[in-house]
Amino acid sequence: MVSSITNLTRNGLSDWMVQRVTAVVLGSYTLFMFGFFALTSDLDYQQWQGLFSAMWFKIYTLAALLALVGHIWIGMWTVATDYVKNIWVRFIVLAVIALTNFVYFVIGFSAVWGV
Ligand code: HEM
Numbered sequence: 001m002v003s004s005i006t007n008l009t010r011n012g013l014s015d016w017m018v019q020r021v022t023a024v025v026l027g028s029y030t031l032f033m034f035g036f037f038a039l040t041s042d043l044d045y046q047q048w049q050g051l052f053s054a055m056w057f058k059i060y061t062l063a064a065l066l067a068l069v070g071h072i073w074i075g076m077w078t079v080a081t082d083y084v085k086n087i088w089v090r091f092i093v094l095a096v097i098a099l100t101n102f103v104y105f106v107i108g109f110s111a112v113w114g115v
Pocket of ligand 1: 019020023024026027030071072074075076078079
């Protein structure tokens with residue numbers, strides 16, 4: 001049996017579950033942001049900074065960032081292993097995705113914890 005060493009949890013069923021759980025976190029964060037924009041009139045820098053400096057929101061944003069990188073890795077890994085058949089092309093595609101994910105996370109993390 002050939003087993004993959006690049007999928008997130010090394011188990012297809014767990015990956016499937018993590019993909020759904022991360023989707024719920026991302027969906028709730030998106031809805032929250034829509035709600036915040038809709039309910040905040042004349043949004044200014046102070047209100048925006050107030051939101052991002054609250055500890056609960058830093059943690060929520062960090063959870064959304066972790067969910068984003070996990071979700072992207074599982075989703076794109078699934079697409080790449082289904083459709084990119086050449087092993088070296090797939091390796092490059094997945095390496096680019098891993099690097100992009102890493103950059104997203106580092107920039108997002110430093111932006112949130114720097115406020
Ligand atoms: C608000 C943000 C997001 C939500 C709520 C969300 C939700 C979902 C859900 C529910 C699925 C499972 C669909 C199914 O298999 O029936 C899924 C799959 C997928 N998501 Fe997202 N997603 C979000 C953001 C993203 C982003 C930013 C990417 C960037 C690449 C992405 C890439 C994928 C891919 C590639 C799949 C397909 C995996 C497959 O074919 O098995 N998603 N997403």
